[in-house]
Amino acid sequence: MMVSCPKCGFTQPSDRYCASCGVDMVAYKPAAKSLTQKLVSSWVLQVIVLGVVIFAGYSWLKERNTIEDRVADIEDAPNVRVIEEMERPVRDPAPTLATTSAQSTASSGAADTSVSSHVSTSQAPTASRSGSGQGSNDEGTSADAATQPGARGLLRSAENALGENAATNRSDSTQVQRLRVVFAETQRQMAADLVASARNLASYGMQGGVVTDLANRLRAEAGSLRALESPSEHPVRLNQPIVVFKGARDEATGQNVGISMQIVPVAHDENGLTMQVEVLRALREPSSAQIAEQNFQETFVAPKGGGAFMIIPLPRRALTEDEARLYSGAQVLRVLGSRAYQANSSDLVIFIEAR
Numbered sequence: 259m260m261v262s263c264p265k266c267g268f269t270q271p272s273d274r275y276c277a278s279c280g281v282d283m284v285a286y287k288p289a290a291k292s293l294t295q296k297l298v299s300s301w302v303l304q305v306i307v308l309g310v311v312i313f314a315g316y317s318w319l320k321e322r323n324t325i326e327d328r329v330a331d332i333e334d335a336p337n338v339r340v341i342e343e344m345e346r347p348v349r350d351p352a353p354t355l356a357t358t359s360a361q362s363t364a365s366s367g368a369a370d371t372s373v374s375s376h377v378s379t380s381q382a383p384t385a386s387r388s389g390s391g392q393g394s395n396d397e398g399t400s401a402d403a404a405t406q407p408g409a410r411g412l413l414r415s416a417e418n419a420l421g422e423n424a425a426t427n428r429s430d431s432t433q434v435q436r437l438r439v440v441f442a443e444t445q446r447q448m449a450a451d452l453v454a455s456a457r458n459l460a461s462y463g464m465q466g467g468v469v470t471d472l473a474n475r476l477r478a479e480a481g482s483l484r485a486l487e488s489p490s491e492h493p494v495r496l497n498q499p500i501v502v503f504k505g506a507r508d509e510a511t512g513q514n515v516g517i518s519m520q521i522v523p524v525a526h527d528e529n530g531l532t533m534q535v536e537v538l539r540a541l542r543e544p545s546s547a548q549i550a551e552q553n554f555q556e557t558f559v560a561p562k563g564g565g566a567f568m569i570i571p572l573p574r575r576a577l578t579e580d581e582a583r584l585y586s587g588a589q590v591l592r593v594l595g596s597r598a599y600q601a602n603s604s605d606l607v608i609f610i611e612a613r
Contacts (some may be wrong), residue, residue: 271507278501434531438611440489441590448482449605464554465569472565486590506587530561560612568608
């Protein structure tokens with residue numbers, strides 16, 4: 259029977275303690291909700307807020323209609339028409355005979371000048387059109403653009419925004435977005451080659467390290483490894499742990515046996531993704547029904563396209579019937595019954611690809 263941890267939500271076979279966070283699931287009591295949480299989840303408060311919103315919207319629409327009605331009434335009032343008549347411009351008085359003769363005498367002297375100026379101005383555009391052609395349109399366009407003082411500023415702002423977006427996209431393209439976890443049985447020679455070419459070698463009793471082109475290496479050496487389960491992919495969120503468990507439940511002891519792994523991405527920089535990896539190996543003792551645990555911890559910095567690998571040390575011996583039956587419930591643990599593994603010709607390797 260599978261149960262879920264009331265604290266972290268991790269799903270595992272029935273047990274008193276959570277395999278992920280270690281909390282006592284039987285005695286654990288969730289913290290009481292705060293007053294704010296109770297108010298937010300209260301349907302009474304939600305109904306009150308909805309009623310206030312509806313009332314406010316109704317009042318706003320009613321006030322708007324009232325203002326529009328008042329404006330229409332004022333526009334239709336007779337006083338408005340009187341004011342409009344008063345604001346109309348006063349027309350010039352009708353010319354008399356004396357003013358007409360004086361104007362004609364004054365204008366006769368300037369007739370020749372006005373006619374000559376009219377001829378010169380009417381010929382100028384014709385010469386300009388015949389001589390310039392399309393160039394006049396270009397000059398007009400540039401003049402219009404010059405009269406718009408904000409155009410260049412807007413153009414510069416747009417160019418700066420595009421540059422910032424491009425820089426952000428380049429930064430995102432180099433950051434690790436996902437982690438792909440693969441449990442595989444590899445040939446001993448492949449494991450040795452990985453250790454020889456790796457950097458940031460692991461310690462604390464576990465062989466491993468970082469390979470900058472891990473994805474390409476796995477594709478090139480696909481014939482030298484066998485995936486024990488389908489790979490799992492996990493999004494990268496800083497300081498959010500990724501928990502993976504591959505194993506089964508030992509009914510004799512009520513404990514879980516297998517491999518638990520926790521990956522915590524902690525930082526992004528120009529070198530790649532820094533992640534803290536912890537692996538817990540729990541297997542049955544060969545001479546008893548007790549469960550022996552071994553813990554490994556390491557910090558890796560993996561670039562995008564690269565990744566980390568860990569060679570997990572497991573006992574290389576013939577399994578008893580009880581052990582074979584127990585480990586058959588988990589595909590990853592079936593490697594313990596592999597003839598190649600028992601003959602020291604293969605290894606159990608965990609790959610963490612940075613994508």
